[in-house]
């Protein structure tokens with residue numbers, strides 16, 4: 655079982671057992687259109703399917719890690735690790751941003767360099783965050799690791815192995831509407847903030863807002879209708895939003911789609927009335943008897 659090699663906001667390592675309990679035992683190909691750190695993918699090692707993220711630097715990293723020459727990238731990252739200092743971190747950040755401006759015309763060795771820099775910056779920056787300014791420059795400051803542990807060759811080898819046979823893409827998630835076929839599994843993990851309130855703007859970012867959430871829901875339902883197995887992580891707030899869609903409500907009422915609440919928090923709503931809302935949910939098309947693992951075993 656491989657592990658994620660990058661720290662990523664919204665990473666799903668903590669809830670892997672719950673995710674496993676929401677998917678079936680057998681599916682043809684596996685697809686993950688909002689890949690990030692890919693916690694579920696590395697856990698499952700599906701061997702067939704596609705992974706995608708809109709972030710080009712991230713997908714360049716995975717495509718170099720997948721390639722035959724991935725060890726060149728590891729060697730470069732080791733060198734960066736050996737030279738780590740505050741001054742060096744900011745030099746690397748500048749170099750990483752300089753390469754970004756050459757996207758589309760990068761030589762292979764520059765792509766390897768960019769991948770090594772991403773690994774180094776990811777392990778040394780503040781909280782392993784990935785954030786860009788308005789001009790698309792990575793702008794996270796250095797973290798407080800005096801002796802960061804950056805390169806784990808065994809872990810990278812396992813991730814390299816897990817990536818074999820997988821299509822690596824850098825598109826908008828909507829590609830999945832054409833890519834997935836009946837009996838495939840698609841796991842969606844869009845950007846969201848945990849929470850269950852009704853002030854939706856709080857939970858969805860400018861880059862993935864309320865309209866994007868609704869559009870995504872309908873794509874998920876379309877795929878389900880075509881016989882594709884679907885699972886999605888989201889906030890409780892998104893589920894509240896979805897409930898306003900008749901099509902969604904019908905699926906839930908007909909027990910053709912299931913909501914698994916993850917974290918429940920008791921709160922008082924504006925009318926002073928108690929309600930229990932889950933901060934985070936998993937939506938799945940897989941009925942309990944077909945799931946890979948039973949939730950009741952946790």
Ligand SMILES: C[S@@+](CC[C@H](N)C(=O)[O-])C[C@H]1O[C@@H](n2cnc3c(N)ncnc32)[C@H](O)[C@@H]1O
Pocket residue numbers: 662663664665666667687688689690691692693694706707708709825826827828843844845846861862
């Ligand atoms: C919550 S993170 C995924 C975390 C991942 N499951 C993990 O375990 O690390 C969401 C990802 O979606 C990507 N993303 C945002 N908008 C997107 C879009 N329109 N199409 C594809 N990917 C997108 C972001 O770059 C981010 O990496």
